[in-house]
Amino acid sequence: MMRALVIDDEPLARAGVLARLRQCPDIDVVAEYGDGPAALAGIRDARPDLVFLDVDMPGLNGLDVLAALPPAERPLAVLLTAYEQFAVQAFALDVVDYLLKPVEDERFAEAVARTRQAWRFRHQAPEAAQRHGGYLSRFTVRYGSRLVFVDAGDVDWIDAAGDYATLHAAGREYLVRTPLHRLAESLDPAAFVRVHRSAIVRLDRVAELRTLGNRDAVLRLRDGTPLRASRTYIDALLAALERQRTAA
Structure with a gap:
């Protein structure tokens, strides 16, 4: 089972992601955060497999949060944003997917499917050996x-x-x-x-x-x-x- 964090400074947006993830029996949401510094501390502490992460947040934006983590410590990440201009930076950080708000159900399901595939790749034992x-x-x-x-x-x-x-x-x-x-x-x-x-x-x-x-x-x-x-x-x-x- 994948352990996930949901990070967004908008409570309604967070609630929408949480509601969708409750329909995914293989994803366990262990915490939620509303700003970048708290999210960074939470990732370091919880070491989740997956984060759903807003880009535009106070303190640190979502890209700053990922960039602050060594590559080996970065969880799989699905970025959520209303702005397209961050896409190049996002994929330079090896995010799994990049969802534009408002997120459609079909597009969200596609992002979840990609995270499952990426998670399986990471957990082939040992190291896709x-x-x-x-x-x-x-x-x-x-x-x-x-x-x-x-x-x-x-x-x-x-x-x-x-x-x-x-x-x-x-x-x-x-x-x-x-x-x-x-x-x-x-x-x-x-x-x-x-x-x-x-x-x-x-x-x-x-x-x-x-x-x-x-x-x-x-x-x-x-x-x-x-x-x-x-x-x-x-x-x-x-x-x-x-x-x-x-x-x-």
């Missing part, structure tokens, strides 16, 4: 309207980014909307191992391991990247490195 032999073999990362494909074999290491994760591959970074713990379960353990609660490393990228007095360790990857391995994961890491050595 392609699998080989039961393990993750490729990521599909979305950049606005573009899709970028990253082979798992090109990934050097992965670190946590809140509820998401960042792939580090050939000097570039790719944000995926999948928690690190889910990636750890999906990657081939013969190739990848978790070394910290916030990091996964590809074993054949490890060039050096230096143990510390508290049973932690410092890894150096082939590209020079230093990573800390915590005592919680050190035994599994050493065993995986030994298996890789004997298999070579």
Whole structure:
């Protein structure tokens, strides 16, 4: 089920959106707001899947609210406005749809259908991944309207980014909307191992391991990247490195 916020400074407009959403059993409206600053705080706090967001509001307009959020933290957004001139800015922020007031029922239903499709895309597990032999073999990362494909074999290491994760591959970074713990379960353990609660490393990228007095360790990857391995994961890491050595 999608968790949604309805944000509009006009109470009647808000009521109209709420009435329509009550007919959508897969959308749960968790809060409503009447100005931009409150909406921004509400999005950061509630982390909704979806917002229906007015453009012209006091304090911060709807576009300012979305722009204030890092791309990875922006919910799916349907903008509501009486003005057409904001459309270019809106789609630069990757909104799902842009509805002109007064909104017709058919047009609203079309916007909801688009949000459902976009939500399903975001929640393919993991990250629209392609699998080989039961393990993750490729990521599909979305950049606005573009899709970028990253082979798992090109990934050097992965670190946590809140509820998401960042792939580090050939000097570039790719944000995926999948928690690190889910990636750890999906990657081939013969190739990848978790070394910290916030990091996964590809074993054949490890060039050096230096143990510390508290049973932690410092890894150096082939590209020079230093990573800390915590005592919680050190035994599994050493065993995986030994298996890789004997298999070579």
